[in-house]
Amino acid sequence: MLKKLVGHTAVYGLTTIAGRFLNYLLTPLHTSILLPSEYGVVTSIYAYIAFLNVVYTYGMETAYFRFSTKDESQSDKSFQNTFLSIFFSSLLFTGLIYLFSNQIAAFLGYANSGSIVRWVSYILALDAISAIPFAKLRLLKKVYLFSAAKISSILINIVLNVFFLYFCPAILNDGLLPELQPFVSGFYSLENPLRYIFIANLAANLIYLPFILSAFRNFKLGFDFAYFKTMFWYSFPILLTGLAGTVNEMFSRLMLERLLPANFYQNQSNMDALGVFGACYKMAVFMTISIQAFRFASEPFFFSNSKDKNAPALYARVMHFFVLACMCIFLVVSVNVDWLSSLFLRNDIYKSGLNIVPVLLMANVFMGIYFNLSIWYKLTDKTFWGTYITLGGAIITIVSNIVLIPYYGYTGSVWATFITYFTMVIFSYIIGQKYFKVPYNLFAILFIITLGLSMFWICNTFDNQTFTDFLIKNGVVLAFPFLGYFISKNVKVLKL
Secondary structure, three states, X not given: OHHHHHHHHHHHHXXXXXXXXXXXXXXXXXHHHOOHHHHHHHHHHHHHHHHHHHXXXXXXXXHHHHHHHHOHHHHHHHHHHHXXXXXXXXXXXXHHHHXXXXXXXXXXXXXXXXXXXXXXXXXXXHHHHHHHHHHHHHHOOOHHHHHHXXXXXXXXXXXXXXXXXHXXXXXXXXXXXXXXXXXXXXXXXXXXXXXXXXXXXHHHHHOHHHHOHHHHOOOOOOOOHHHHHHHHHHHHHHHHHHHHHHHHHHHHHXXXXXXXXXXXXXXXXXXXXXXXHHHHHHHHHHHHHHHHHHHHHHHHHHXXXXXXXXXXXXHHHHHHHHHHHHHHHHHHHHHOHHHHHHHHOOOHHHHHHHHHHHXXXXXXXXXXXXXXXXXXXHHOOOHHHHHHHHHHHHXXXXXXXXXXXXXHHHHHHHHHHHHHHHHHHHHHHHHHHHHOOOOOOHHHHHHHHHHHHHHHHHHHOOOOOOHHHHHHHHHHHHHHHHHHHHHHOOOOOOOO
């Protein structure tokens, strides 16, 4: 079973890594063309999209997994109810955003950007409507179809971004391919180029539709309100958990501009600082894509094996190897952040925030650990505990950002993220062991984390001026997984 999880994670992982890497190629494009203040606007809008994605799906993806695996005979009914509810609610939400798009843009401080708000509303609807069909593909273990859809969408997004942000301005301004000027001028305006980033995103999402058609086999237009009500009350705490979780991840991006004192960073406005923060935040992409790939594979895996008497021991083994893998990624990125940033951040002004990357990576390690731990309240149907813990994390996020940002800028913001996820891990473990005991090897996990941090400290004693330093540091990195595995596997389980 564990081999199957590893296999599916590998497929999701390779696809997600390839997809995210391809998508990440937009970062050099954006940071070479957009000013930090413009990139700050993009960062801010995508933070709002993250919040609204949670609202649009309101926990129904997890509800579909739970009810489909709890009683396999009800799988079709679970799919029909969750899909139809999200389909009609998405139309309602998008309709409201469309009607008040200009007012929403003005309220958010994006004057004359009502069109961007409208494009965003279409993106949100497509994301939500495709969420349950994609969940079914994952549950049916159609990993290659799922992966093909994601890769195709990303490729289209990249091509359109390059076309809109590079080729169209070059054709209209720089005389590139002058014979195309009449054609391009018919649909492209040099004013407010940011909107084309979201138009490209929408067009890329449309490619999902043919890929998810197979999920509608045996689909019927029936809707069981009583059954849906049961599903909704299961998913509602997950909605609150999702919103609180998004606060943990996105609050700093929404509030950094407002919480920073004026002129905190010399020669940078607050919106410039947000752009630098958003660009450096993407240096953690190698960690986040790995956790996302693991989540795609592990969520149906956890639910499918929940009835096995050996499930707790299996979950403990998964956690052990997950932490080892995450700390490997932490070391690789942290030790090589200088030259990695040169590949992706094409304007040196964006590199001024690279000091936040190691802290951000560790925050993501604990976010991944929390995701592993959170399976206990999903399997025991005590999802309200997830809400309590994540709401507590959201409060910590808000308070710590308010306290730290005015004094430490975006460095304080990433420390707030770390403190939040670390605290959530502690509480989730303590409470979870009371309701669904899993024999996690705490000594081994703590050893792996401590060893990784120690090796990072050792690597930081070398400067980055010579190739010899590069080889020594990466030699240390290569030694880590072997030391971590062979030593930690012999450490006894810590029982609290």
